[in-house]
Amino acid sequence: MRKLFFVSAFSLCSIAAFAQDAINQAMLDQARKDKEKSDKSILDEKSSAKASTWMDRAKTYENIALQFTELDSNAAITAYDSYKKVVELDVTKKGDAGRSAKEAQKILEGAEGSLYNAFVKQGAEKYQAQNMNDALKLFQMAQAINPKDTLAALYGGISAQQAEKKEEAMAQFEKYIVNGGKDPSVYYGLAQLYRTDNNFDKAISTLEAGLKESPDNKDLKSEIVNIHLASGNEEKAVAQLRELIDKDPTNVQNISNLGIMYDNAYLKASGEIRTLEDKIGASGSKSASMKKQLEEEKGKLEAFSGEVTRLTGRIKAQPKNADLKRQLDEVTQARKDAQETVKKLEADLKTAETAASNVDKSGLEKQLADLKAKQQTSKQAAIDAYTKALGVDPNNYDALFNLGVIYFNEAVELKKEVDNMNMQEYQQRGKEVEGKVCGRFKKAKPYFENAVKARDEEEAKSTLETVNNVLAQFEGKNLQCITE
Numbered sequence: 001m002r003k004l005f006f007v008s009a010f011s012l013c014s015i016a017a018f019a020q021d022a023i024n025q026a027m028l029d030q031a032r033k034d035k036e037k038s039d040k041s042i043l044d045e046k047s048s049a050k051a052s053t054w055m056d057r058a059k060t061y062e063n064i065a066l067q068f069t070e071l072d073s074n075a076a077i078t079a080y081d082s083y084k085k086v087v088e089l090d091v092t093k094k095g096d097a098g099r100s101a102k103e104a105q106k107i108l109e110g111a112e113g114s115l116y117n118a119f120v121k122q123g124a125e126k127y128q129a130q131n132m133n134d135a136l137k138l139f140q141m142a143q144a145i146n147p148k149d150t151l152a153a154l155y156g157g158i159s160a161q162q163a164e165k166k167e168e169a170m171a172q173f174e175k176y177i178v179n180g181g182k183d184p185s186v187y188y189g190l191a192q193l194y195r196t197d198n199n200f201d202k203a204i205s206t207l208e209a210g211l212k213e214s215p216d217n218k219d220l221k222s223e224i225v226n227i228h229l230a231s232g233n234e235e236k237a238v239a240q241l242r243e244l245i246d247k248d249p250t251n252v253q254n255i256s257n258l259g260i261m262y263d264n265a266y267l268k269a270s271g272e273i274r275t276l277e278d279k280i281g282a283s284g285s286k287s288a289s290m291k292k293q294l295e296e297e298k299g300k301l302e303a304f305s306g307e308v309t310r311l312t313g314r315i316k317a318q319p320k321n322a323d324l325k326r327q328l329d330e331v332t333q334a335r336k337d338a339q340e341t342v343k344k345l346e347a348d349l350k351t352a353e354t355a356a357s358n359v360d361k362s363g364l365e366k367q368l369a370d371l372k373a374k375q376q377t378s379k380q381a382a383i384d385a386y387t388k389a390l391g392v393d394p395n396n397y398d399a400l401f402n403l404g405v406i407y408f409n410e411a412v413e414l415k416k417e418v419d420n421m422n423m424q425e426y427q428q429r430g431k432e433v434e435g436k437v438c439g440r441f442k443k444a445k446p447y448f449e450n451a452v453k454a455r456d457e458e459e460a461k462s463t464l465e466t467v468n469n470v471l472a473q474f475e476g477k478n479l480q481c482i483t484e
Contacts, residue, residue, distance in 0.1 A: 031063060032068075032071060035060060035064060038053075038061070041053050041057070042057060050089070051085075051090035051101065054082045054089060055086045055104065058082035058086060058104065058107075061075040061078040062076070065119075066118050069125060073125065074134075075118070077141065080145075083115070084104075086103075087101045108145065109145065115145055120138075120139070120151060120152055123142060123156075123159070127158075132159045132162040143156065150176050150180060150181040153176035153179060154173075154181060154183070156175075161193075170193050170194070173186055177190070184220055187206055187210025188207070191203040198231075200228075200231035200233075204228075207224050207227070218248075222254070222257075228240060234261060238262075241254055241257060241258045252396050255388050256396055256399050256402075258385045259382045259384075260402065262378045263406070265374075265382075266378035276371065279364060290345060294349055297345055300338050301338040307331045307335075315328060379406065382406065387399075395450070395454040396454070397454045400448075400451035401459070401460050407440050407444035408467065410440045414436050414440060431479065434474075435482040436484075437474075438471065438474040438481035439481045441471055442481050444467055445467050
């Protein structure tokens, strides 16, 4: 009995499935017949002049779009155009809309019928077939029927973006938001589109609007920081990051990003310091160099003048000596060239001295002092942030590597100081500074070692290799490394 029961149950399911397939096929066949009938009727001059013909056609194609899209993937458009034809043809003798026209108008305005759903369905099918342009067109027509809906605007924006129609994508996403859409990914994506146009204010306002709908969304908050950075507004980016860290002190990425921002400020200040130091040094060193060159040329001029006097005396004693005359001509020309060089150098020196006198050296030195203070403050803030990040996650690669780089760069700057020393300066304090150089490289080493363990990155491995090579050279010098 049990075996018979299972066979019976299986047979029942098969019959039901077969019956459903048969019904579906019958419905498809009927829809195909209705379509053929409609296509034929609009070719007839008398039939095509009747509003009823177009109403039947509109409903036939609306049904195809909703259930039998394989018969016509653009059936919704045909239905839409047919309803508009009904409105055009069904007019009373008084010029008012007839009953069919009123019904069709309600459908076109989304008050009745399923034409909106037909457009969305066929638009989705075009999207799945990667036909983004046609998908966008269908979603736009769906919005014409129901302008307040968010679904067609959302998919319209996605289709436009896929079709690389940025302006239309922005317009579609804006409609989605205006209509009450709340998906944070849409706010994020729209902000990204504004960012590519360097419309940073609009990007920020879009993200802030998204945060009103999703106050705890971390992606939206982080993107505000990124856009502040992209627009060069570091202060706002720092403030935003600090706010994020206060709300979530365990978010290691935010803490590390704050360190990177302070690190960038430190590097920027370092570059500005070098430029300012060159400017201050140039105001005096250029004049000094030109004075030295002028003295050298005056010495040459004096020597040439003495040689002219000597050769002139010898020619008086030997008037027929052609070689002496040749020598006199050459020396006379050299003296003339030297006179012109001296004249030019004197003019250039005067210009340089005038320019140097116009330089506000005390003002530049004040700027330099302020910059150095800012540089040190930014560097310490970066170190503090990276250290805090490692307190949350000891294996955070960015914090490990960037801390190592800070100490590595300090060593490089100290090494430059040693390289610029003269012999007397080196004898006085060269060994001490070299000891600090060694100490900085030693301080950097464990951070690079741990960075390599955290992530197998070439930048960390190659830098660690450089540090090891440098430290090996210091070992050969019998130098005491000074770590602070």
